[in-house]
Amino acid sequence: MTNLSPAYIEGATVLSQERLTEDVYRLTVATTTGGAPGQFYMVRAWEREPLLARPLSVHSVDEDTVSFLYQVRGRGTELLARLDEGGKVALTGPLGHGFHTEELCGRIAIVTGGIGIAPMFCLARTLPAGDVTVIAGFKSTPYAVAQFVDLGVDVRVATEDGCDGTRGFCTAIFDPHIYDMVVTCGPMSMMARVAHLCAEAGVPCQASLEAHMACGVGACLVCSCATVLGNQRVCADGPVFDAAEVVWHA
Amino acid sequence: MTNLSPAYIEGATVLSQERLTEDVYRLTVATTTGGAPGQFYMVRAWEREPLLARPLSVHSVDEDTVSFLYQVRGRGTELLARLDEGGKVALTGPLGHGFHTEELCGRIAIVTGGIGIAPMFCLARTLPAGDVTVIAGFKSTPYAVAQFVDLGVDVRVATEDGCDGTRGFCTAIFDPHIYDMVVTCGPMSMMARVAHLCAEAGVPCQASLEAHMACGVGACLVCSCATVLGNQRVCADGPVFDAAEVVWHA
Amino acid sequence: MLETTLCGITLKNPVIAASGTFGFGAEYSQFFDVGRLGGICSKGLTLHPREGNPGLRVWETPAGMMNSVGLQNPGIPVFLERELPRMRTLGTAIIANVGGDDLEDYVEGVQLLSNAEGIDIIELNISCPNVREGGMAFGIKCDAAASVVAAVRPVCAKPLMVKLSPNAEDIVAMAIACERAGADAVSLVNSFKALAIDIHTRKPVFDNVTAGLSGPCIKPIALRMVWEVASAVHIPVVGIGGIATWQDALEFIMAGATAVQVGSATFVKPTVMLDIVDGLERYCADEHLTSIATVCSILGTETPLP
Amino acid sequence: MLETTLCGITLKNPVIAASGTFGFGAEYSQFFDVGRLGGICSKGLTLHPREGNPGLRVWETPAGMMNSVGLQNPGIPVFLERELPRMRTLGTAIIANVGGDDLEDYVEGVQLLSNAEGIDIIELNISCPNVREGGMAFGIKCDAAASVVAAVRPVCAKPLMVKLSPNAEDIVAMAIACERAGADAVSLVNSFKALAIDIHTRKPVFDNVTAGLSGPCIKPIALRMVWEVASAVHIPVVGIGGIATWQDALEFIMAGATAVQVGSATFVKPTVMLDIVDGLERYCADEHLTSIATVCSILGTETPLP
Ligand SMILES: Cc1cc2nc3c(=O)[nH]c(=O)nc-3n(C[C@H](O)[C@H](O)[C@H](O)COP(=O)(O)OP(=O)(O)OC[C@H]3O[C@@H](n4cnc5c(N)ncnc54)[C@H](O)[C@@H]3O)c2cc1C
Ligand SMILES: Cc1cc2nc3c(=O)[nH]c(=O)nc-3n(C[C@H](O)[C@H](O)[C@H](O)COP(=O)(O)OP(=O)(O)OC[C@H]3O[C@@H](n4cnc5c(N)ncnc54)[C@H](O)[C@@H]3O)c2cc1C
Ligand SMILES: Cc1cc2nc3c(=O)[nH]c(=O)nc-3n(C[C@H](O)[C@H](O)[C@H](O)COP(=O)(O)O)c2cc1C
Ligand SMILES: Cc1cc2nc3c(=O)[nH]c(=O)nc-3n(C[C@H](O)[C@H](O)[C@H](O)COP(=O)(O)O)c2cc1C
């Protein structure tokens, strides 16, 4: 899928804000700027404070709208969650290099931890449903999984508190050997584990990395991650990287 | 009237927000903290920015509510104007020394410029209507005068653009000689003029001064005004001063 | 858990009202029991009464404020007679903040305060950015600072805390110079010298041109300075600058501050210092600390990376 | 109305993208015609490529941000080969920002840049707070600064602008020292040395402990420094620090800045510099100024009050 080039939109209108769980929301915004799976937007729903916009992956997209699936973590996401229908956000995007969908064939595992599931819905929509298995881990109550089931995708859930699916981490129910391709998104430590399992099994893996960002467009170098090719910018060279090229710290 | 002592109230509820003109609003808040005529509150309707609260006079008061009449001037009042019913404000007050109502007898003139009319409604309510004349100047369309008429108070209006009442400044239609007591509030230059006229006529005048404030309670000394007694704190020693004691710069 | 010893004086907790932002304590007693504070610094005092600066005295900036009060105060004799007796009833440690224009004024002022009963600590303000000639100069050059500390030391029978300016050329050297000259503690920072221009009048906002910047905006710089100074001196350090939450206060303590002072944040919320005290208390309980001092200087003085 | 001459170079307008916040210009060309800017400062360059600092590199503060990029850059030779040709197509003045650890690197780096076609001005960054040993030291002491300026001057055939650190002991003396050593202009300020602590881990947020503070929070201090420096030197001064609106830019110009640089504000809104250019243009039109230079230094160098 081709990565789209970005625009800056000052007052995009909120079409809907749905609360999925205690702290997870889906925000849909009117914009025609689109986005490929794995690309993201810098989002801002406040005037002055906090200073910086927040990166959010494209969760779902069509001609006139982009949706974000996000979890309230701190001040920025808390302010996002206060938005109502008709509210305004500033968007910069779509940004970055998304998933290399041209490489995704054969049996595909999508392995996610927590809100790492956000970018996967628009990805799954582009893949043949029968080939895809989503292996999703959550702390507690799962969210945003039903929509994959609706696509006909096989979904397996692990929860840390055992309230749904298998108790434990998603990596415990992920066997890389039965897949041809793996994509992953979630906490860095979990992705490091997935990358390690894939490397051992000799299965290619694409990982969508996290990093604190300032510009989001590749100009400031605050979002760097160590790779075998040297430091790369998560925002502009990624956020999706070949997991084998990332220098995992965990 | 006795000045009341203040409290800090974190989340007072907005009961109503009325827009009176293009940029003048009346905000009514649920609070039992009351206030004497001429006292004020430090009001805050935002979390972090701007840093400081804004001083607003008690416009009208009863057992369970306080109303403010305010004009949008900059960022703070703009944010105030965005409040809707049910919104929350933080209040510190009532603060300061209000009008010396015990001295207000005989024929009383209330001379105001613009939003300087704000503190006068609760003052007028405590005075014998027949003794009071309000002489109110505005740039253009007058506001908040009808309520004085309802009290039975004589109201004379001057507007700079001549759209209502006499064209010109309110000081042009104010003859101090026919009053026993004058109270005034408005831009400093206008109050200086009123004070001058009163001094010439030998009529006592109380003026409610303006100053930028930080603490509002008398602790920081940023709101000082020069008086014959030395620098005084507008917030704690005033805001109402004997006009004859103020060193007017204008 | 929060009891703190500063220069031999026991404070209920390490949260002190900063000079110039809390008057003489009486104003805020209307809102809360100021006896719950660790201490109160008086408005900056000078030997002779001062009317302070003319013109506008306050201006807001992003996450901060500028002030140009210019040491308006009734003078030390009037303070001792009129304000101190009332302060002493407040039930908290009293820190007399003293400023001056020249050495003689400092010495005479400190002497008067030193003889007064009920003052626990004298805070020597060598750093007020809002007074022309004098004051400021002492706060910029190490040797000038050392000379004023050395001059007042012999006449000061009470613990002597020197309040440093962030405008100092080298704040670490400054702190060391004050320590050597006999300071029992240092407090930092005072406000930053800053400028605002009214583009409409094309003139400075303040008559005095520059004014002192305080508030949350300065916290990251103040914290760095406190850490550097605490790493370099052996006397206690009191951290000041933009503290508005218990987390801010804790950062200063971890950086090496024995206690903290809260200034501008009180304007935002009159009772903020109680929130800070309560927050630190909860933190100690949650972390099972018997004393907040356990985490003082926990950052260490060594920089983790080469 | 906005055309500005800086060290003999004509800029379309006085609004320049600050070093390290605008890459090499290409990234933001996606959002607007960067050719409308007065100029672009390159990311800080060093003779040899650098990977920059490990660990977290950005942290938000009230009205500001801290960064610890640590001069990550491809090295001057790669810049000249790969980035400069593309920069030259952008249609605006190119300012090459150069940093270093020691005198030799500075000299060799400047020499390479000086020989390159298409670079209009060389900005000597003696003030990066995020590089251990070297760099910073040059930015703090006047004589160190003068020595590096004097060393690169003979090999620099292009206009030489020296970027000053707000952490300098005495920024006015520093500017004068640089002027004497041969600087054609000074730009100020770079970011402030600051600290943030993670109270949960009880460690500094940054591996490097301290990091550089920028953004609106620093504006009042930066503006004061620009005014002081502009009042003291005869070479042009470029104002930097927290500029986010045309009014901010105008304040710096009134304080004596010939041009301004905008850094962090671009992160808040990619097209903010166009707003600033448009705002200044409107201001000139509204005030009937034939040139923005009319209001440069209008504040004067004398302080209105005694
Ligand atoms: C390319 C990319 C895409 C992302 N997509 C999504 C998404 O679709 N949905 C979603 O909920 N989140 C997503 N995130 C993470 C999201 O950006 C952060 O949760 C958000 O910025 C936190 O902001 P805050 O103000 O709420 O929290 P803060 O108060 O800033 O921080 C709260 C916590 O979040 C961490 N954090 C802050 N910023 C980031 C960041 N940029 N990346 C990772 N952790 C951070 C902090 O360290 C802290 O632990 C994405 C991050 C990146 C880099
Ligand atoms: C005791 C007192 C009572 C007041 N009562 C009222 C009232 O009832 N209704 C009302 O509309 N206004 C009242 N004011 C004025 C009001 O406080 C200011 O208009 C308000 O603070 C402006 O805030 P802002 O953020 O909207 O504007 P800013 O952006 O802060 O400033 C906009 C303009 O207002 C001026 N200004 C800012 N603060 C003050 C201030 N404290 N006093 C005077 N001018 C100021 C600025 O210089 C500037 O010209 C009162 C002021 C005082 C001191
Ligand atoms: C209005 C005002 C007046 C001040 N007056 C004094 C003073 O008289 N003496 C002094 O040492 N510091 C004075 N300060 C500085 C504060 O004590 C404190 O050092 C500074 O404000 C930084 O702390 P903050 O960011 O918490 O406000 C004053 C500060 C303000 C805001
Ligand atoms: C992420 C980032 C990277 C920076 N890198 C450099 C640099 O390489 N060289 C330099 O001279 N200044 C660098 N700076 C400093 C800026 O050019 C500017 O001086 C500073 O940010 C203050 O301006 P501002 O408040 O507008 O951001 C950097 C600033 C930021 C925020």
Ligand code: FES
């Ligand atoms: S966030 Fe600026 S380069 Fe990635």
Ligand code: FES
């Ligand atoms: S506003 Fe603080 S003393 Fe008046």
